[in-house]
Structures are given as C-alpha cells and as structure tokens.
Amino acid sequence: MHTCNAPRLDARLAAAYDFVRPGHAAADIGCDHGKLSAALAGSGRCPLVLACDLRPGPLEKARMTCAPYGDKVQCRLGSGLSVLEPGEVDDIIIAGMGAETIIEILEAAPWVFDARYNLVLVPATKHSILRRWLARRGFALRAETLCQAAGRWYAVMNAQYTGAAREPDGLFCLTGLTNGQPGCSEYYAVQNEKLKKYRLGLPEGTERDAVGELIAELDALAAR
Structure with a gap:
C-alpha cells in the first residue's frame, strides 16, 4: 500500500488511504x-497533504511524524475546513x-458541495x-x-456531491454499502x-413499530 519508510496504518486509516485518489492534493x-x-x-500517492488539527498538541506530533517528507506536508492549526481555501485540495479526509x-464541519463549508471533491469520512460514532x-x-x-x-467497528465512507438529494430508507442508513463484507454480521x-x-x-x-421492523430486517441480515 505504501513504502516501508512511511508509518504503518491500522485498518481504519488504511481503508481511508485507499479511498484517496493518487496524484491529487489532499487535506487530512x-x-x-x-x-x-x-x-x-511518503508513498507518493499525494503530491501535497495538508495535515490539519484543532489542537496544538496533536498537530505538533503530526509535524514531527511528517518532518521526513518536507514540503510535501503542510501542518495547519484550525477548526474543520476553515483552514482551507476552496479548490486548494481535491480530496478531503475527515x-x-x-x-x-463531521456534519457540522461540512455544513460550515458550503464550497464543499461540489462534485470536484472526493470525501473520505471516518465517523467514530453514529454511522447511520x-x-x-x-x-x-x-x-x-x-x-x-x-x-x-x-x-471497534468503523465504516469508512467515500462520498461525492451529486446534488441528487434523496430520503434514504432506514436499512440503508444502518448498513450502507457494507452488506457482504467481512465482519458485516458482527457489525449488524x-x-x-x-x-x-x-x-x-x-x-x-x-415509530416504535417501524423501528421493530428495522430490527427484524437487521436480524435477518446478520443471520445470513
């Protein structure tokens, strides 16, 4: 996935790495x-990476981790996407x-509602x-x-703006595109x-009846 001198990634970060498009500038x-x-x-996947964090302590650690890669990584202190100029990167990992x-961060940056951006989202909680x-x-x-x-189970999501808003059903919100993947029964x-x-x-x-139906659908999926 990446060169031996680059840090080893856990499964969650490795999945995020794989969704970042080669040759594009990215913001982490x-x-x-x-x-x-x-x-x-370090792998050469991105010509430029903007490493961003709200907290000075972690950002200083990131600065040290990324020091071997020189100006290929820029560290920026700030909240959400406020540290970026629109169009400065193509791929955005949150x-x-x-x-x-994550929703608050995206809502605060209306410019991200554009098909040019490749979003890689890794929610720690409340995937649905x-x-x-x-x-x-x-x-x-x-x-x-x-x-x-x-x-812990993570669902690493790759999303792109299309403008085609829709009301998703409850089962999609709970499972997304994970059906059939290794571990999906445990996740469900x-x-x-x-x-x-x-x-x-x-x-x-x-509402209680509808949730009961969803529980039955999830039980059936998990049993497969």
Whole structure:
C-alpha cells in the first residue's frame, strides 16, 4: 500500500488511504498523530497533504511524524475546513470524530458541495446519522469499507456531491454499502443492539413499530 519508510496504518486509516485518489492534493482534517498524512506523502500517492488539527498538541506530533517528507506536508492549526481555501485540495479526509461533528464541519463549508471533491469520512460514532445526512444533502455514497480497529467497528465512507438529494430508507442508513463484507454480521449485531435500546425508550405507536421492523430486517441480515 505504501513504502516501508512511511508509518504503518491500522485498518481504519488504511481503508481511508485507499479511498484517496493518487496524484491529487489532499487535506487530512483531524490528522491527530499525522500517520495518514505521512503515509499519503511518503508513498507518493499525494503530491501535497495538508495535515490539519484543532489542537496544538496533536498537530505538533503530526509535524514531527511528517518532518521526513518536507514540503510535501503542510501542518495547519484550525477548526474543520476553515483552514482551507476552496479548490486548494481535491480530496478531503475527515476522521477521528463523531458523525455530528463531521456534519457540522461540512455544513460550515458550503464550497464543499461540489462534485470536484472526493470525501473520505471516518465517523467514530453514529454511522447511520452520517449516511442519512449525506443522502439528504445530495451526496452519493460511492463506496464503503467495513473494518475493525482497537476493538471497534468503523465504516469508512467515500462520498461525492451529486446534488441528487434523496430520503434514504432506514436499512440503508444502518448498513450502507457494507452488506457482504467481512465482519458485516458482527457489525449488524452491534448496530442492532443500539437500535433495540433506542426502541425501549419509544412510546407505543408508528415509530416504535417501524423501528421493530428495522430490527427484524437487521436480524435477518446478520443471520445470513
């Protein structure tokens, strides 16, 4: 995947790496330790990587991690996409935060609603909320990789703006494009446990019944 001198990536970051298009400048938003930024630059996959983080401590670590790659990596301190100029990069990775924060970051940068940008999104929590938002706001989920890192399941999403907004069904929000991938049964079981807890708090009625139907559909998928 990348050269031996670049940092080793866990399954989550390796999946994100694979969705970044070769030859394109990329921004690593929430870069943390900078391993993904270093891998993208060190492997030659990206001619320029902007390693960005809100916190000075992690950004300093990223600066040290990426130091061997010189001006192929630029480190920027700031919130979300505010550190970028529109068109400065083509590929945008947003990782290491919950779905709601990813949504806030994208909503705060209207210029990202453009088909030129390749989005690589790695929500730490609430995958279904991000899938629903993408569909409603006109982004197509092009591909998705299910993986496990540090004992947690991640759905690494590759999205692009099309302008074709739609209302996704509940099963798509919960499973996306993961059906048939290694580990999907375990992933669906985890999703279903969360759904069952949510249903417990619902009063009798239409929504509770609809959630019950979703639970049955997920059970059936997990049993395959």
